[in-house]
Amino acid sequence: MPSYALGKAPRGRSRWVLLLLSLVAVGLLAWGSLRRGPSPAVVIESARPAVGSSTRVVARFSEPLGGLGRITLELIQGDRAVTLAEQRFARAGAFSPTRGRFTANAELSATVGRSAQDWLKEGEVILRATADRMAGPLRSGLSVVVEKRMAVRLRPPHLELLSKQHYVRQGGSGIAVLRVGDSAVRSGVRGGTVESLSFVLPGGGPGERFALFAIPWDLTDVNQVRLFAEDDAGNRVEMPFVNLFKPSPPRMDRLELSDSFLAKVVPAIASQTPGFDASGSLLDQYLRINGDVRRATLAAIAKVAADTQPAFLWRGAFAQMPNTQRRASFAENRTYVYQGKVVDHQTHLGLDLASTEHAPVPAANAGRVVFSGWLAIYGNAVIIDHGYGLMSLYGHMSSFSVKVGDVVAKGQQIGNSGSTGLAGGDHLHLEIFVQGKSVDPLEWLDEHWIRDNIATKVKLP
Ligand SMILES: [Zn+2]
Structure with missing residues (x-):
């Protein structure tokens, strides 16, 4: 059959064509991957989980193979977008002593919150970090965009004092019972720079907590003894609660x-x-x-x-x-x-x-x-x-x-x-x-003090 006879000769040629085609394909793939290469890595971190008055944010960029081109950090809320920070990098020229050098790692940081952007509203913001890798003869200037959504809270949590008659001594202890709103993540009593954190009140209602607190031995100003509550955006509320303060100098x-x-x-x-x-x-x-x-x-x-x-x-x-x-x-x-x-x-x-x-x-x-x-x-x-x-x-x-x-x-x-x-x-x-x-042990050795100052405020077992 003619077709059979004809088929023999092209079979040898097609082997070469196939080989050539596959070489071209491999070449194209290699070219493509060179042009694509690994994309820059971008991570956004924030000092607090949410945005309030002032939250420090940082975006870290890295591209160790060919270097970073341009990096930006933007803040977006609704249809408003602002550039918080931006940087461009150039590859060192042929005659530079650092010839061919590029920037592999960089970071951009900024403050986000009402103190820096007075137009922010309660709700949500988007932090957007963009990295372009360095473009070259064999590389495209590929862009990577990473976004981080964060809640914006501008009002401090609800804070209410539930216990009464707080008589405290310099260097002494005490208990305060409080109720805090859902957004509170930390609450308790501040005595100067010392914070005593609250615990869930056993048998209490929603948001009810109590703090066993220490008054530092060197604290003399009763205005520095306050109940406090704070949310994850750093919004803080404080209130006085001490009825009588007894100085006890060392x-x-x-x-x-x-x-x-x-x-x-x-x-x-x-x-x-x-x-x-x-x-x-x-x-x-x-x-x-x-x-x-x-x-x-x-x-x-x-x-x-x-x-x-x-x-x-x-x-x-x-x-x-x-x-x-x-x-x-x-x-x-x-x-x-x-x-x-x-x-x-x-x-x-x-x-x-x-x-x-x-x-x-x-x-x-x-x-x-x-x-x-x-x-x-x-x-x-x-x-x-x-x-x-x-x-x-x-x-x-x-x-x-x-x-x-x-x-x-x-x-x-x-x-x-x-x-x-x-x-x-x-x-x-x-x-x-x-x-x-450290607090004065004498209060804890005194059953009358415990009865009047602890047992009247929380239900002891
Ligand atoms: Zn001693």
């Missing part, structure tokens, strides 16, 4: 530092503090312990303070260790004197209770152990969480018999007194914290 005390005291406490603490700078005289090292190590210890306690349970774990007044005498009290401003010269000032923020040597130390109230071990200036220490941010610390112990996670009953032995850490003689240092801030 007591003054003078402590002589003897060589025998320094020789006892310094090497013991230095050897157990990782990274401690043990250079200089014993006094130099003591001052580092009393300063830097004290601050690091308080920071460690602040971390432990977050490990609290949303429950009243305690019952009744806190108990003072039996058969003890109060030696030093809360908020004593100590002046440290060495060989007749003033060398340091610190504030003592606990209650020092002295008994016999190695006397059993009971838990002042029921709770859960959140720390046990070496705690620098406090020596061997135990911290018990009593719930809702209230904690007690037992310092300078010769030994302890509980571990983290142990549930302890009021009066249960947790260790023995001693003189570890910064202690001259055998005693217990009892310190009470509200959300990591």
